[in-house]
Every structure is written in structure tokens, then in C-alpha cells.
Amino acid sequence: MIIGVPKEIKNNENRVGITPAGVVAFKKCNHEVWVETGAGLGSGFTDQDYMDAGAVIVSSAKKVWSAQMVIKVKEPIAEEYGYFYEGLILYTYLHLAPEPELTKALVDKKVVAIAYETIQLDNKTLPLLTPMSEVAGRMSVQIGARFLENPNGGKGVLMGGVPGVSPAEVVIIGGGIVGTNAAKMAVGMGANVTILDVNIDRLRQLDDMFQGRLKTLASNSYNIAESVKKADLLVGAVLIPGARAPQLVTEEMIKTMNPGSVVVDVAIDQGGSIATIDHITTHSDPTYVKYGVVHYAVANMPGAVARTSTLALTNVTIPYGIQIANKGYKLAAKENRALAKGINVIDGYVTYHAVAEAHGYSYVSIENVLERQNVTV
Ligand SMILES: NC(=O)C1=CN([C@@H]2O[C@H](COP(=O)(O)OP(=O)(O)OC[C@H]3O[C@@H](n4cnc5c(N)ncnc54)[C@H](O)[C@@H]3O)[C@@H](O)[C@H]2O)C=CC1
Ligand SMILES: CC(=O)C(=O)O
Structure with missing residues (x-):
């Protein structure tokens, strides 16, 4: 799978979705990683660090967003919505309950939107938050x-x-x-x-x-x-x-x-x-x-202490990201209930109850959507 890592463009967001160590981990599993030019600088990682780890440095944000899975830190802002396409796997913080426009854009474009903050273990903890x-x-x-x-x-x-x-x-x-x-x-x-x-x-x-x-x-x-x-x-x-x-x-x-x-x-x-x-x-x-x-x-408070935050965040996001890339999101969600809870939007359906309720969408369970696709959760 091709993984795209854009440069964050929110105000003073210096974190980045992947470290060079993360690139090595994806490459080991035979995935390709495209990192936007300068994406890691705020966290102390140069383009050369990423290239040494095996990433391809890409100068165009549009090209990075054309990858099969985009790994980010913060929810996309309006100027990024134009990059969404049907079937894109977007793996990042999303915080959709207070974000009607972003929710609509993800639904309309049929993005597979996996929110870090709702991935939840059976003991109710939120390991990616x-x-x-x-x-x-x-x-x-x-x-x-x-x-x-x-x-x-x-x-x-x-x-x-x-x-x-x-x-x-x-x-x-x-x-x-x-x-x-x-x-x-x-x-x-x-x-x-x-x-x-x-x-x-x-x-x-x-x-x-x-x-x-x-x-x-x-x-x-x-x-x-x-x-x-x-x-x-x-x-x-x-x-x-x-x-x-x-x-x-x-x-x-x-x-x-x-x-x-x-x-x-x-x-x-x-x-x-x-x-x-x-x-x-x-x-x-x-x-x-x-x-x-x-x-x-x-x-985005942690964006101000980006070195610490990027390392702490990617310690927990990359293992789930690798499951998604290795198995595809459907099988990964089937085999990992915690990950399934992270899927907020898929195929134009809102699959997280609180988000559906916040914006007046009908809630459809992730199990239901995947069953329609012949994947039993
Ligand atoms: N602004 C920022 O940059 C960041 C914001 N956050 C946000 O901080 C918030 C808290 O996150 P966590 O501590 O990880 O959540 P958590 O789930 O660990 O803790 C939330 C606590 O709120 C309590 N709670 C719920 N309703 C309450 C009420 N009516 N009165 C008093 N307590 C109540 C819960 O019982 C729970 O103990 C979240 O919205 C999270 O997304 C987290 C990181 C960065
Ligand atoms: C959790 C969150 O909103 C952040 O780290 O920016």
C-alpha cells in the first residue's frame, strides 16, 4: 500500500504523522511511504532522515493525498477537503462531533475516516488519545x-x-x-x-x-x-x-x-x-x-512541543497503521475491535453514534456496513 504523510498546515502544528522509525516499520512490511517536503522539520526530522529510512519525498501536497492511506495528526482543515476521494483511508485525529463541515465532506466523498481518538480498548481506555x-x-x-x-x-x-x-x-x-x-x-x-x-x-x-x-x-x-x-x-x-x-x-x-x-x-x-x-x-x-x-x-496544544508529542503519538499510532496497511481496513477492523471503533465514516455512512447524533445523520454500525461488504466483524 502507498502511505502518504502530508505536512500539517494548521496554525503552529509542528507534529507529523510518521517518524523515520515509522517509515522503516512500514517499509519492512513492503509498503511505500510518501512524505511531503519539510513535513518533519517542526519535530526535528529532515527530509534526508526520511529518505535514509526509505521514504520518497514528495513536493506536492496533492500527490501525497493521492496515496491509498493518508496518515496525519490533526483533522483536515477546509483547504484540504478538496483532496478527499472515494475509498481514501484517512487515519488521524478527527474530533468530528463539533465539526459538521468536515463530517459532511467525509460522508459526501465516501472517505474511510479512522479517528485516533475513538479507537477504544475493551477496558474503555483510548490508547491513541x-x-x-x-x-x-x-x-x-x-x-x-x-x-x-x-x-x-x-x-x-x-x-x-x-x-x-x-x-x-x-x-x-x-x-x-x-x-x-x-x-x-x-x-x-x-x-x-x-x-x-x-x-x-x-x-x-x-x-x-x-x-x-x-x-x-x-x-x-x-x-x-x-x-x-x-x-x-x-x-x-x-x-x-x-x-x-x-x-x-x-x-x-x-x-x-x-x-x-x-x-x-x-x-x-x-x-x-x-x-x-x-x-x-x-x-x-x-x-x-x-x-x-x-x-x-x-x-492542538501538543503541537507546541512537537518533538515530544510526535514521538509519543507515533509510538501508539504506527502499530495500528501497520495493521491497516497489511490487512486492509476491513480485515483489520474485523480482527481488532478497538480499531473498528475508530472508523467514524465509511462508504458515506456515519458509523460512530455520537457523531451521527451530533449532526443529524442516521447511525449505521460499522458491523452493519462491513457485513454488507461481506466482512463479518
Ligand atoms: N486541546 C488539546 O490540544 C487536547 C485536548 N485533549 C482533549 O482533552 C479532553 C480530555 O481527554 P482525556 O483526559 O484523555 O479523557 P479521559 O476520558 O481520560 O477523561 C475524561 C474524564 O472526564 C470525566 N467526565 C465526564 N463527564 C464529566 C462531568 N460532567 N464532570 C466531570 N467529569 C466528567 C470522565 O469521567 C473522565 O474521567 C478530550 O476532549 C481530549 O480530546 C487531549 C489532548 C490534546
Ligand atoms: C488530541 C488532540 O486534539 C491533539 O493532540 O491535538
């Missing part, structure tokens, strides 16, 4: 600390305080991978940390993990309102897999925060969980102020 959630969770606190500084519009609070002065109050909504990694950083910096989740078992685990160094709270609108009011840094870290993020923090709650407080909504890639976040921000213009509160809503 986890490493980027680790990165973004850790970043959320270092970013929050930066924007709490006066020159960056913040109220001038130091995360750990100093002897005789209270540390910052950090409130994290969602205690999954992002939330736990944010908590590790915030606790490490000496902040007072509160973490809220609807899953009480998860709060039990966090309580054990942090040994009294943070406070856990059941997530409900009362507890969220009380916590938000006192937060210097609020981190949004909720997820309902594949679905639009629930809006948990209202405009009224944000108005109760002190001026110069900071909100980092990591869940913005699924539409965001905070009512006052009215647009996705970018690495080049990452914040805006509303009701005196600094808002940060970058949907």
Missing part, C-alpha cells in the same frame, strides 16, 4: 502558570506561593488522563488542587494516588460553581468519548472568578466545556479576556 492527553494535561498547568503572570494579563499569582503566602488555587474538571497529568504538575508546583469528576471510582483512585495532596469533589453544578468561584486556574478536562463536550461551566460561574484568573479548556477539541469560550484560539494568538478572565482554548 492517551499520550496527547498526557502532554496537554501537563502543558495546561505550565500554560496556566504563565498566563497568571502580570505581563501576560494574569492576576500575578505564583503557583506555589512562598512561605507566608498562599499558593494558587487550581481547579480541574475531569479526572481522566488530562486531569491527572494536570494535577501531577500543579501538585508538583505546590498549588492547592481540587479535581472534580462524575466517576466516583476515579476520584477514589486519585485520592489513593495523590495521598491527600489534592482534594476530590463529585462533579455537579453546585460543586463546580463553588470551585470555579475560588479558582486562580481552571482546567477543563472532561470527555465523553466521540461526543461534543458537555458545557459544565456557565457564563454566570465565570463572572464570579476574580479578574486575572485563567481558564485553560483542554476539552476544546471536542467543542469545549466552558460557556464563555466562544472560539478556538491558536498558538500564535492563544488567549482572550472575557469578564476579566484570561481564556486559553488551543485545540
Whole structure:
């Protein structure tokens, strides 16, 4: 199979879908890899590195997109939709629930759209989302600390305080991978940390993990309102897999925060969980102020630490990518239930329930589509 790896064109997206090590792995299985000129530079990989690994460097994005499978990092942006063609296997983050136009383009063009973020193991974990959630969770606190500084519009609070002065109050909504990694950083910096989740078992685990160094709270609108009011840094870290993020923090709650407080909504890639976040921000213009509160809503946070992120991401994406290339997506999905859950769109059908629901498509199960093609899952 021919694998195409385009250069990412989203604002400050420095990650790349494959490393030279990944090229070697695909070549070993007799696949051909086309990498767009300069695609790896932001992650520290030169065209020569890719050529040495056996890739063909291609200068035209159009040609790279004509490959049988395109491996990317971020969801395509509008100027890339024109490259879609029937039967193209697109393997990348897609976040379709808040993206009606992209969903329509994939459906209309009958692309086989495999979303990293919905590949799910039987134990409910999301192995292709986890490493980027680790990165973004850790970043959320270092970013929050930066924007709490006066020159960056913040109220001038130091995360750990100093002897005789209270540390910052950090409130994290969602205690999954992002939330736990944010908590590790915030606790490490000496902040007072509160973490809220609807899953009480998860709060039990966090309580054990942090040994009294943070406070856990059941997530409900009362507890969220009380916590938000006192937060210097609020981190949004909720997820309902594949679905639009629930809006948990209202405009009224944000108005109760002190001026110069900071909100980092990591869940913005699924539409965001905070009512006052009215647009996705970018690495080049990452914040805006509303009701005196600094808002940060970058949907590709790991793109700013691309070397770490590309290595962490491709560690987990390439093994599934090789299964798809070796067996074809139908057999790979049949033999690997986790991978089957990643298929969001196929043959013009939406095969992920939350995405179909978000945009008013009829949901057709992946099993159903593959059965019609005589592949039993
Ligand atoms: N902006 C960015 O660059 C990035 C964003 N993300 C996003 O961060 C979000 C979180 O991802 P993960 O931590 O990996 O998900 P996860 O599934 O590990 O954790 C989500 C947590 O939210 C909790 N939750 C669900 N509903 C809740 C509610 N009403 N109140 C409180 N908690 C609730 C769940 O119980 C779960 O513990 C996702 O949208 C993910 O796509 C991840 C990486 C990068
Ligand atoms: C998960 C995601 O949205 C990212 O890594 O950019």
C-alpha cells in the first residue's frame, strides 16, 4: 500500500504523522511511504532522515493525498477537503462531533475516516488519545502558570506561593488522563488542587494516588460553581468519548472568578466545556479576556512541543497503521475491535453514534456496513 504523510498546515502544528522509525516499520512490511517536503522539520526530522529510512519525498501536497492511506495528526482543515476521494483511508485525529463541515465532506466523498481518538480498548481506555492527553494535561498547568503572570494579563499569582503566602488555587474538571497529568504538575508546583469528576471510582483512585495532596469533589453544578468561584486556574478536562463536550461551566460561574484568573479548556477539541469560550484560539494568538478572565482554548496544544508529542503519538499510532496497511481496513477492523471503533465514516455512512447524533445523520454500525461488504466483524 502507498502511505502518504502530508505536512500539517494548521496554525503552529509542528507534529507529523510518521517518524523515520515509522517509515522503516512500514517499509519492512513492503509498503511505500510518501512524505511531503519539510513535513518533519517542526519535530526535528529532515527530509534526508526520511529518505535514509526509505521514504520518497514528495513536493506536492496533492500527490501525497493521492496515496491509498493518508496518515496525519490533526483533522483536515477546509483547504484540504478538496483532496478527499472515494475509498481514501484517512487515519488521524478527527474530533468530528463539533465539526459538521468536515463530517459532511467525509460522508459526501465516501472517505474511510479512522479517528485516533475513538479507537477504544475493551477496558474503555483510548490508547491513541492517551499520550496527547498526557502532554496537554501537563502543558495546561505550565500554560496556566504563565498566563497568571502580570505581563501576560494574569492576576500575578505564583503557583506555589512562598512561605507566608498562599499558593494558587487550581481547579480541574475531569479526572481522566488530562486531569491527572494536570494535577501531577500543579501538585508538583505546590498549588492547592481540587479535581472534580462524575466517576466516583476515579476520584477514589486519585485520592489513593495523590495521598491527600489534592482534594476530590463529585462533579455537579453546585460543586463546580463553588470551585470555579475560588479558582486562580481552571482546567477543563472532561470527555465523553466521540461526543461534543458537555458545557459544565456557565457564563454566570465565570463572572464570579476574580479578574486575572485563567481558564485553560483542554476539552476544546471536542467543542469545549466552558460557556464563555466562544472560539478556538491558536498558538500564535492563544488567549482572550472575557469578564476579566484570561481564556486559553488551543485545540492542538501538543503541537507546541512537537518533538515530544510526535514521538509519543507515533509510538501508539504506527502499530495500528501497520495493521491497516497489511490487512486492509476491513480485515483489520474485523480482527481488532478497538480499531473498528475508530472508523467514524465509511462508504458515506456515519458509523460512530455520537457523531451521527451530533449532526443529524442516521447511525449505521460499522458491523452493519462491513457485513454488507461481506466482512463479518
Ligand atoms: N486541546 C488539546 O490540544 C487536547 C485536548 N485533549 C482533549 O482533552 C479532553 C480530555 O481527554 P482525556 O483526559 O484523555 O479523557 P479521559 O476520558 O481520560 O477523561 C475524561 C474524564 O472526564 C470525566 N467526565 C465526564 N463527564 C464529566 C462531568 N460532567 N464532570 C466531570 N467529569 C466528567 C470522565 O469521567 C473522565 O474521567 C478530550 O476532549 C481530549 O480530546 C487531549 C489532548 C490534546
Ligand atoms: C488530541 C488532540 O486534539 C491533539 O493532540 O491535538
